[in-house]
Amino acid sequence: MAQTAPFSRFEFMIAWRYLRAKRAEGGVSVMTWISLIGITLAVFALIATLAVRAGFRAEFVDTILGANAHVTVYSAGHATDDGRMIKAFQDYDLVAQNLSAIPGVTRAAPLIKGQVMVTSAQGPSLGAEVFGIRLEDLKAIPRVGVGSDAYGNIDDFDRGIAIGSGIARELGVTVGDRIRLVAPSGVKTAFGTSPRVNAYEITYVFTAGRWDIDKTRIYMPFTEAQSYFNREGLADEFEVMVTDPENIDAYAMPALAAAGEDALIWTWRDAAGSFLRALDIEDNVMFIILSILVLIAAMNIVSGLIMLVKNKGRDIGILRTMGLTEGAVLRVFFLCGAFTGVVGTAMGVAFGCLFAIYIDPIFSFVNYMAGGGVWDPSIRGIYALPAKLQWVDVASAVGLSLGLSFIVTIFPARRAARMNPVEALRYE
Structure with a gap:
């Protein structure tokens, strides 16, 4: 058959x-x-x-890579010539150049960071985190700078501040309005340190796409932040951006070597790894x-x-x-x-x-x-x-x-x- x-x-x-x-x-x-x-x-x-x-x-x-540092370089602390201990970088421009010279690093920006209370005439008070940054570095942040979902003129940043859309919504403010920032450790007087209260014009409102960022983040010009937080001649940390953030561990040792002996690093995987x-x-x-x-x-x-x-x-x-x-x-x-x-x-x-x-x-x-x-x-x-x-x-x-x-x-x-x-x- x-x-x-x-x-x-x-x-x-x-x-x-x-x-x-x-x-x-x-x-x-x-x-x-x-x-x-x-x-x-x-x-x-x-x-x-x-x-x-x-x-x-x-x-x-x-949203993490587009609005935050891929690698954050900060100081473990060192003694100054007058015997004070500070956790900051004095020669920050030189350190930034050294970090930028690492292969694969696209930007290394010195930052000033501080906590403030934000108030306005239109809305309630709320807490926020201030990032002191230079204009050219702000423009380069993908979800905040040029080309992002924002309104206002970023080129006017040096005469005001940039705030997240969540802060603007909560306070009921927009571009052109003024808000007051209250820093707990501000003006030094003979009777101690009193809160520093300054008013700033809003020149730029961004939406990074993360609720916690848009609700809490404020960008301030770098030199103004140094003065506002009593950090003249210092930078608190460096925001380092790289070409291959998925391979972030490859940048750890070169960044430590470039930043100096008392430098420490914190990568985006450390922050969001869990x-x-x-x-x-x-x-x-x-x-x-x-x-x-x-x-x-x-x-x-x-x-x-x-x-x-x-x-x-x-x-x-x-x-x-x-x-x-x-x-x-x-x-x-x-x-x-x-x-x-x-x-x-x-x-x-x-x-x-x-x-x-x-x-x-x-x-x-x-x-x-x-x-x-x-x-x-x-x-x-x-x-x-x-x-x-x-x-x-x-x-x-x-x-x-x-x-x-x-x-x-x-x-x-x-x-x-x-x-x-x-x-x-x-x-x-």
Whole structure:
């Protein structure tokens, strides 16, 4: 007897006819639809979740790298000529040049940092952190300087201050208004140190994309900050930006060598590493949980195929007596289950990708239907739910779904292939 090639055309034809159940076999048709919908929803949930997690991580890291130093160089403290201990850099211009000379470093800016209380005539008081910085360095900060989401004229920075949009919103101020900054350690008098209170014009309002930055950060001209915080001739730290922040550890030792003996460093990974590790763990856990969801959906294929094999016992017996081999019967029922898995996976990928691409209007609709306030930036840090569609995530979802669908299909297909044709036709 001539052997037919595996997955011949007639095997596909028989499998397709079995999937198109008659009215009397409506149970099989219902189970097929349940399996199809289950696979679709599981793959959709997996891709949508992976896209949101990837988008959240990318946005979170981008706001860190776009508004904060990649490496912060600060002083452990040293004694001055008059015996005072200070934690600052005196020769900051020379140190900045040394740091800028490190291969891969794009900018090294001296900073003055201090805590203040901010007040205005229009709104309440709130705490803020002041960064004393030069104009050219402020312009180079990606999410704050030129090209960022901001309003006002950044070139007027030297005659005023730049504030975050959260501060402007809380105080009810805008460009051209004046606010008062109160520093606790300010004017030195014969009776001690009294708070320093200065009023400054707002010349620039930025939105860095991080709620905690926009709500607390103020930029002040470097020389004015030195005077305001009694740091004349000093710089508190250096903001170092590099070309490859993902490989930030490679810059640690060169930065320490360039900054001097009493220098210490703090990288962006040190600041956000625990949060990023938590995100990685959560990503892995979510993938495992949703993989179980895909497995449960794939198990519906088994139920449908078992019912199909039971209903088609007579047909299997006839096909076997006509010369169909066990392998051919196995492939026929394997194709029945695989077809459900492939179509369900394709539909799930389509819906998942559409969700990731159109997440902004979808989120706006959900927020509208819920009456607003669905996303609280004070808790989540960023202003919107992001999604980043990565082909690696899509491929892993497709591979998982198809792999599980094919594997679970083998067992009922083998049962059909091993069915004894004599037993199948005994009562016919």
